[in-house]
Amino acid sequence: MTSTIDSPSPSGADLRGEIAISVRDLRKHFPIREGALQRVAGHVRAVDGVSFDIRRGETVGLVGESGCGKTTLGRCVSGLSDPTGGGVYFDLTGDDNERLDSILASPEADRSEELKQELKQIETRHRVDLLQNQDWLRYRRNCQVVFQDAFASLNPRHLVREIVGRPLKVHKEAFGEALTERVVGLLERVGLGRQHLYRYPHQFSGGQRQRISIARALALDPELIVLDEPTSALDVSVQAQILNLLNELQEELDLTYLFITHDLSVVRHMADRVVVMYLGKVAEAGSTEDIFEDARHPYSNALLRASPDIEDDPDAALITLEGSVPDPARPPQGCRFHTRCPVATPVCGWEVDDVVRWLEDEPGMFDALTDVTRQDAFNADLVFSDESSASALAAALRSAKVPQAAREALVEVKQAGNAVHVVFEMVPEVELTTRGPGHVAACVLERTPELD
Amino acid sequence: MTVSHAPEAEIDTTGAIASVVGLRVHFESKAGRVYAVDGVDFHIRDGETLGLVGETGCGKTVTARSFLRLVPMPPGVHAGGSIYFRPHQPCPECAGTGCEVCDDTGRLPVPCPVCGGEGCETCGGSGNETIDLTSLSGKALHDIRGDRIAMIFQDPAKALNPALTVRSQIAEVYGQHRTEEVLQRAGLGSAASMLMRRFVSQRSRLWERALLAMPPLRKKRMRVERAIDDMVSAALAETQIPNPGNVMARYPHELSGGMKQRVMIAQALACNPDLLIADEPTTALDVTVQARIIELIKELQARRKSAVLYISHDLSLVRRVCDRVAVMYAGRIVEIGGTEEIFANPLHPYTRGLLAAIPSRSQSRGQLVAIRGTVPELIDPPPSCRFVERCSYAVAVCGEVDPGLENVNGGHRVACFIHNPPDMAVEVPSFSKVTS
Numbered sequence: 001m002t003s004t005i006d007s008p009s010p011s012g013a014d015l016r017g018e019i020a021i022s023v024r025d026l027r028k029h030f031p032i033r034e035g036a037l038q039r040v041a042g043h044v045r046a047v048d049g050v051s052f053d054i055r056r057g058e059t060v061g062l063v064g065e066s067g068c069g070k071t072t073l074g075r076c077v078s079g080l081s082d083p084t085g086g087g088v089y090f091d092l093t094g095d096d097n098e099r100l101d102s103i104l105a106s107p108e109a110d111r112s113e114e115l116k117q118e119l120k121q122i123e124t125r126h127r128v129d130l131l132q133n134q135d136w137l138r139y140r141r142n143c144q145v146v147f148q149d150a151f152a153s154l155n156p157r158h159l160v161r162e163i164v165g166r167p168l169k170v171h172k173e174a175f176g177e178a179l180t181e182r183v184v185g186l187l188e189r190v191g192l193g194r195q196h197l198y199r200y201p202h203q204f205s206g207g208q209r210q211r212i213s214i215a216r217a218l219a220l221d222p223e224l225i226v227l228d229e230p231t232s233a234l235d236v237s238v239q240a241q242i243l244n245l246l247n248e249l250q251e252e253l254d255l256t257y258l259f260i261t262h263d264l265s266v267v268r269h270m271a272d273r274v275v276v277m278y279l280g281k282v283a284e285a286g287s288t289e290d291i292f293e294d295a296r297h298p299y300s301n302a303l304l305r306a307s308p309d310i311e312d313d314p315d316a317a318l319i320t321l322e323g324s325v326p327d328p329a330r331p332p333q334g335c336r337f338h339t340r341c342p343v344a345t346p347v348c349g350w351e352v353d354d355v356v357r358w359l360e361d362e363p364g365m366f367d368a369l370t371d372v373t374r375q376d377a378f379n380a381d382l383v384f385s386d387e388s389s390a391s392a393l394a395a396a397l398r399s400a401k402v403p404q405a406a407r408e409a410l411v412e413v414k415q416a417g418n419a420v421h422v423v424f425e426m427v428p429e430v431e432l433t434t435r436g437p438g439h440v441a442a443c444v445l446e447r448t449p450e451l452d
Numbered sequence: 453m454t455v456s457h458a459p460e461a462e463i464d465t466t467g468a469i470a471s472v473v474g475l476r477v478h479f480e481s482k483a484g485r486v487y488a489v490d491g492v493d494f495h496i497r498d499g500e501t502l503g504l505v506g507e508t509g510c511g512k513t514v515t516a517r518s519f520l521r522l523v524p525m526p527p528g529v530h531a532g533g534s535i536y537f538r539p540h541q542p543c544p545e546c547a548g549t550g551c552e553v554c555d556d557t558g559r560l561p562v563p564c565p566v567c568g569g570e571g572c573e574t575c576g577g578s579g580n581e582t583i584d585l586t587s588l589s590g591k592a593l594h595d596i597r598g599d600r601i602a603m604i605f606q607d608p609a610k611a612l613n614p615a616l617t618v619r620s621q622i623a624e625v626y627g628q629h630r631t632e633e634v635l636q637r638a639g640l641g642s643a644a645s646m647l648m649r650r651f652v653s654q655r656s657r658l659w660e661r662a663l664l665a666m667p668p669l670r671k672k673r674m675r676v677e678r679a680i681d682d683m684v685s686a687a688l689a690e691t692q693i694p695n696p697g698n699v700m701a702r703y704p705h706e707l708s709g710g711m712k713q714r715v716m717i718a719q720a721l722a723c724n725p726d727l728l729i730a731d732e733p734t735t736a737l738d739v740t741v742q743a744r745i746i747e748l749i750k751e752l753q754a755r756r757k758s759a760v761l762y763i764s765h766d767l768s769l770v771r772r773v774c775d776r777v778a779v780m781y782a783g784r785i786v787e788i789g790g791t792e793e794i795f796a797n798p799l800h801p802y803t804r805g806l807l808a809a810i811p812s813r814s815q816s817r818g819q820l821v822a823i824r825g826t827v828p829e830l831i832d833p834p835p836s837c838r839f840v841e842r843c844s845y846a847v848a849v850c851g852e853v854d855p856g857l858e859n860v861n862g863g864h865r866v867a868c869f870i871h872n873p874p875d876m877a878v879e880v881p882s883f884s885k886v887t888s
Contacts, residue, residue, distance in 0.1 A: 238826065240821065251818070306740045308771075309768065314795075363695050
């Protein structure tokens with residue numbers, strides 16, 4: 001790696017396909033504070049152990065429902081917020097990347113002094129949140145962000161010249177007349193012109209504002225642009241203009257995109273590879289074709305079926321998901337999707353919280369629940385205020401009121417007075433497993449061990 | 453202002469529950485008068501779902517809000533046109549449960565009070581009571597809002613009152629429009645005192661509430677409250693909310709987005725309205741939740757057979773939900789027709805552009821057909837086709853004369869010279885000739 005600032009950003013045909021960004025076991029937890037003393041009562045696990053690579057010149061689509069952590073992940077990648085654990089590595093050579101993976105694969109306690117030393121060396125030079133001075137500046141040049149709401153992300157009191165020219169000024173690239181000319185060049189590149197130089201953001205339409213955002217992101221000739229829902233505030237006809245522009249720019253400038261969106265038809269159109277996130281974890285990742293034609297995770301399937309393509313048969317019923325997204329401060333055990341999964345199995349991680357969730361939807365019973373004493377997530381006593389509720393729960397847990405899979409996962413249900421002792425089968429967290437070349441999914445179904 | 457019904461004559465208006473005729477709503481601004489809605493005509497037939505699609509700022513929300521006069525005036529100006537609404541009443545045969553007379557809808561049209569069902573000028577010859585919503589008095593409009601016409605807003609987080617529980621927000625609808633029914637359910641009937649009536653319709657003063665908390669009236673009040681609880685809980689259960697008893701006691705911020713939207717739908721459907729206006733009901737929701745809400749609206753509409761005006765910018769959704777579609781552009785309707793007809797054979801260049809701009813699986817990357825330019829500002833628009841600046845097929849005449857919405861075949865109408873050549877010796881545009 002070269003750490004001199006004036007080295008041109010490494011781009012060009014020879015580097016295409018090389019890894020630009022490696023995300024390794026990235027975690028971002030936000031503390032929940034309570035009470036007068038603002039004591040930390042728990043953590044919202046917005047991103048909870050995500051790993052993937054972004055290769056040079058490709059577009060990686062990041063999809064998921066709101067609250068799944070995709071924007072937080074984008075902020076960590078662009079260095080706008082520091083991760084709680086794991087890291088984002090920039091500009092690793094192929095060898096370094098392999099080295100890093102092999103070090104990270106070994107448990108932290110077992111690492112020898114040399115390994116720790118080597119890891120530290122790689123981290124100080126490549127881990128985004130640890131970069132210093134010149135390296136940090138270089139990363140900021142090479143990674144730019146386009147935000148969802150161009151109205152909020154452009155300073156309303158600055159002229160377009162100041163907005164688009166700001167990065168050039170900060171990085172001491174151009175001043176005065178030269179700066180104006182650079183800004184005009186950038187504006188022309190995104191379909192605006194010299195006449196727009198001395199206007200304020202409010203004088204532009206939504207699509208034009210997004211173009212200004214893109215011009216600003218392009219100012220320093222970056223390698224990677226994180227696009228955080230760049231078109232979700234726009235109309236379809238304008239969205240098409242922006243998507244076409246982004247594609248043109250990618251081809252001309254060899255850009256790498258991390259495209260964050262909830263709109264699957266846009267992802268299908270734009271992305272080479274897709275990462276599907278659910279509750280802070282990767283549910284499935286693979287090439288766009290793999291995900292859209294051969295999705296292996298029930299959640300990706302549900303997402304695809306829920307969003308109608310204009311070419312689909314309009315009379316076909318949309319497949320809908322039951323229930324709502326669980327609290328990310330207490331994510332479900334096993335597979336995080338098992339609470340809503342239509343094809344859940346007994347080994348998907350049924351736990352005591354599932355019983356509590358079920359009780360919440362049951363009239364009367366939840367009010368009678370006074371206490372839950374947990375040995376662990378799979379083993380607890382539920383204490384009710386009266387005996388009849390306790391026996392009703394014990395009976396319900398054996399009946400068809402709860403999913404078949406949950407009943408099969410039950411090891412023990414014992415009623416003792418007001419309390420019900422519930423034990424579920426202990427299940428480890430479901431890991432991503434390989435389903436094909438470059439295609440991984442975190443689901444217990446159709447696991448093919450020989451491919452691992 | 454009188455508006456001629458002439459262009460409507462050839463359109464079949466039988467069974468229309470609402471007719472918008474030449475509606476114009478303008479806004480006064482510092483920069484000049486904004487012609488937000490400028491001559492909109494359409495009908496909504498009883499029991500059908502009409503989709504209103506268009507881009508931001510095309511006037512679709514203003515049109516919808518004009519039904520209930522929710523457009524703030526000033527700065528809004530009602531510059532002309534009318535919205536005729538033909539309210540229904542519960543079927544006298546079955547009292548709203550559905551029978552043969554009312555075709556299982558539980559509702560029947562109200563006969564015109566002027567001619568008694570014979571057909572006269574005020575009711576447009578239909579014999580049914582016809583109300584002009586744009587010139588109605590405040591009191592009469594109040595009786596229609598939430599009762600005969602209900603609305604689902606775009607963002608449930610903003611539309612629900614954060615300071616009231618779900619129960620009290622839905623109870624308000626019953627209190628305003630179903631006082632008698634509540635009293636009857638509570639076993640008080642016509643014998644109920646004025647005090648009780650005022651309590652149900654939420655008009656009690658402080659001293660009245662104090663009286664109602666005293667032993668002699670307390671029991672009656674509790675009975676009324678239980679009756680309201682039952683009604684609210686039934687309304688919530690109909691929108692597939694699990695454990696409605698629990699949800700009733702919550703505040704909106706305690707519910708998820710999908711749940712809030714269900715509460716709003718329950719509130720809108722509480723009085724079994726004749727017309728439901730859904731203004732982008734799923735835009736603020738995730739795709740998986742959106743799919744459920746769409747299925748829910750479709751199912752409820754099929755069961756109650758009420759008419760729905762469904763406003764959206766998402767064409768793939770409109771295609772699934774609606775029977776007919778009206779495409780709006782810059783304050784006017786440019787194309788209207790059956791959903792299948794519009795999607796299979798779009799006639800207006802704008803409709804074609806909108807459909808082509810949606811990314812679909814068959815389009816290769818970077819090849820989206822975008823409509824060039826942006827929606828024009830609606831300050832003092834020229835008297836021509838509004839789409840002329842962005843149209844690839846425009847010729848000289850398009851920039852001079854307004855094409856007007858003309859019938860092409862059946863109920864499919866379009867405002868474009870490609871299909872309705874002007875009666876002038878000028879060059880006529882055509883899809884085979886790209887001019888710019």
